Amino acid sequence: MTDLTTGGLRVNGATLHYEVRGRGPLLLLIPGGAGGAASFDGVADELAASYTVATYDPRGMSRSVLDDPGAEQSVVEHAEDAFRLVELLSPDEPARVFGASSGAITALHLLTVHPERLSRVVAHEPPVVEVLPDAAEHRALVARVIETLRTQGLMPAMGEFAAGLGKEGVPAGPKAGTALPLQAAARAERTMANLPYFVGSIVPRFMAYVPDADRLEVLADRLVLAGGQDSRGELPYRAAAFLAERLGTTLRHFPGGHTGLTTHPDEFGELLRKALAVPA
Numbered sequence: 001m002t003d004l005t006t007g008g009l010r011v012n013g014a015t016l017h018y019e020v021r022g023r024g025p026l027l028l029l030i031p032g033g034a035g036g037a038a039s040f041d042g043v044a045d046e047l048a049a050s051y052t053v054a055t056y057d058p059r060g061m062s063r064s065v066l067d068d069p070g071a072e073q074s075v076v077e078h079a080e081d082a083f084r085l086v087e088l089l090s091p092d093e094p095a096r097v098f099g100a101s102s103g104a105i106t107a108l109h110l111l112t113v114h115p116e117r118l119s120r121v122v123a124h125e126p127p128v129v130e131v132l133p134d135a136a137e138h139r140a141l142v143a144r145v146i147e148t149l150r151t152q153g154l155m156p157a158m159g160e161f162a163a164g165l166g167k168e169g170v171p172a173g174p175k176a177g178t179a180l181p182l183q184a185a186a187r188a189e190r191t192m193a194n195l196p197y198f199v200g201s202i203v204p205r206f207m208a209y210v211p212d213a214d215r216l217e218v219l220a221d222r223l224v225l226a227g228g229q230d231s232r233g234e235l236p237y238r239a240a241a242f243l244a245e246r247l248g249t250t251l252r253h254f255p256g257g258h259t260g261l262t263t264h265p266d267e268f269g270e271l272l273r274k275a276l277a278v279p280a
Helices: 075-089 102-113 135-151 154-165 182-186 188-206 213-218 235-247 265-276
Strands: 004-011 014-021 026-030 052-056 095-100 118-124 223-228 252-254
Touching (some): 014 075, 026 075, 026 102, 075 095, 095 102, 102 188, 102 213, 135 154, 135 188, 154 235
Parallel strands (some): 095 118, 118 223
Antiparallel strands (some): 014 052
């Protein structure tokens, strides 16, 4: 295992827990969903052979504690947190960034507002549903999820959310029979603890985010939009594919589905390394 150092970064309204390993240009990995730095355990050591790999728990998740647990969340503030980490860990050189799911939304906004600090951004299935022609249906989905959370509790709300993300009523996620690596299974307890915050505070704000497509089109030469081979037709895939078409770029396919980073870490990491390469 690559030597790992940890730190805490004070930001507006929170203290971020981050981890650093490896040497070379900075690669900031932004987790999605209810995950934290440990989401990248399957790929971080391998990537650290070429990069200084930084992972972190987004504000409010796991070890990144909010000053006010009830504080309203925003994509803008989460992107500013990522920017602060880039400034801390790579003050003199542009960084590479990978984001998954809601973390990919953070990465898109970071590129929009701080393009001079980034040389390459890979965004895997950002659920930017506001770009879709049927966006109103997905606003209604979020409203149902929040109401279900309020009236019935966490697991019914998660069921509503998963069904809404899937295709033809089938929840998005690993295919039946897919065995998770032991590291992934060990993270389950932490992920469960993060779920109420994710559903109640992250989902409604992030899925309402409208990316600046005109700005991203100008920056498309340093942006890779990606989707899972097994998640065609699911909501996050549809949003990523639609945005790629709007920007005039090709959607790059990664192994697995929305959670391919967890279910297929070796293949995913290999393709991510290729996607991070900055064209000469």
